[in-house]
Amino acid sequence: MSFKLSKNTKVYIAGCGGMLGEAVYEAFKEKCIVKATDINLTEPWLEYADVRNYTDIKESILEFEADLIINLAALTDLEYCEKNQEETWLTNALGPENIGLIANELDIPLVYISTAGIVDGLQDVYNDFDQPNPLSIYAKAKYHGELFTQFHVNKFYVFRAGWMMGAGPSKDKKFINKIYKQIKSGKKELFVVDDKLGTPTYTKSFAKGIMHVVQSGMYGVYNQVCNGDCSRYDVAKEFINLLGLKETIKVTKVNSDYFKTEYFAPRPYSEKLTNLKLNSRGLNVMPDWKEALEDYAKVYIKDFNN
Ligand SMILES: NC(=O)c1ccc[n+]([C@@H]2O[C@H](COP(=O)([O-])OP(=O)(O)OC[C@H]3O[C@@H](n4cnc5c(N)ncnc54)[C@H](OP(=O)(O)O)[C@@H]3O)[C@@H](O)[C@H]2O)c1
Structure with missing residues (x-):
């Protein structure tokens, strides 16, 4: 069943205080009525709700009378x-169950964000139908x-995302900001892995x-990543060029062993995704990663x- 977003549509966004939350909030608040919640109230437009607590999250969603739920809430630091x-x-598991039950009870659609990190990396590229085999606790x-x-x-x-980038220096918890922090601190040589492949x-x-x-109205699972793929090294080089x-900063290739103490959670060699379903249904709005x-x-x- 197709679903038209209008200025009267009520969109509930859980876990909206993070890097994706900023972009989702900005996009939806232009078109709909939004209630954005998180356990970390970093913005004046956020209200408190914990996806682990079924009763509280249910009350928060019910009192808003949501028409659509978007669940972004997760712990995203793999080592943590x-x-x-x-x-x-x-x-990351009970939270989505809680929200799923509530969506069913209200008979409204639910958006869940999954990750390219659920694959084992033994294959080069993964489409929407390839079999996941998660390695880390996060995944x-x-x-x-x-x-x-x-x-x-x-x-x-379900939208499967790749290497997320967004929200800038204050909120980006991932690769781009990690590289940027090193640059800001005055480092002239950066060590970056070239044995991890993915899609920004x-x-x-x-x-x-x-x-x-x-x-x-086409429910289901979708890979949704930027077009093209690369290694972490490629991303760092491109970012430094931009x-x-x-000429000022040298980027040196290393393999993952170099960071094995700091980044000890298992990660797939390749988590490259292709948007096979979005492409074939004419729904792919993602740009090239560069x-x-x-x-x-x-x-x-x-x-x-x-
Ligand atoms: N970042 C990536 O590279 C990536 C890649 C693929 C998929 N994803 C998925 O995309 C979604 C959004 O992630 P993101 O990149 O925006 O990460 P993020 O910046 O860490 O945002 C997640 C938000 O959820 C909050 N949260 C944690 N526990 C919660 C709870 N019990 N109840 C309510 N909120 C809670 C976090 O608060 P705290 O800051 O206090 O933890 C944070 O504000 C997640 O489902 C994530 O798994 C992310």
Whole structure:
């Protein structure tokens, strides 16, 4: 059943305080009535709700009378997840179960965000139909959330994202910001792995993609990543070029062993995704990753020059 977003549509966004939350909030608040919640109230537009607590999250969604739920809530630091397994299961697996049950009870559609990280990396590229085999606790719990959504939620969209980039220096917890922090601190040589392959995923485009697909009524699981693929090294090189620092900063290739103490959670060699379903249904709004990075780098260029 297709679903038209209008200024009267009520969209509930859980876990909206993070890097994807910013873009999803900005996109949906332009068109709909939004209630954004999180356990970390970093913005004045956020209200408190914990996806682990069925009664509280249900009350928060019911009192808003939501027409659509988007669940972004997760623990996303892989090492933290390895060290805090129970908390990870409660947040990344039980949380989606709680929200799924509530969506069913209200008979409204639910959007769940899964991850490219659920694959084992033994294959080069993964389409929407390839079999996941998660390695880390983060990925195992996320995959459980995905499976529950797929098999127990009546009206669902699962979007699998790749290497997320978005929200800039204050909120980006991932690779681009980790590279940027090193540059900002004055490092002249960066060590970056070239044995991890994936697909960058720009939060702004990803949010637009969610908006587009939820209006199609075509429920199901979708890979949704930027077009093209690369290694972490390729991304770092491109980012440094965009900052105009190609001549000043040396990027040295290393393999993952170099970071084995710091990044001890298991990660797939390749988590490259292709948007096979979005492409074949004419629903792919994702740009090429280099184009996306060029746009994203603008906030860093501004920050760097201040
Ligand atoms: N980042 C990536 O590379 C990536 C890739 C693929 C998929 N994803 C998925 O995309 C979604 C959005 O992630 P993101 O990149 O925006 O990560 P993020 O910046 O860490 O945002 C997740 C938000 O959820 C909040 N949260 C944690 N536990 C919660 C709970 N019990 N109840 C309510 N909120 C809770 C977090 O608060 P705290 O800050 O306090 O933890 C954070 O504000 C997640 O489902 C994630 O698994 C992310």
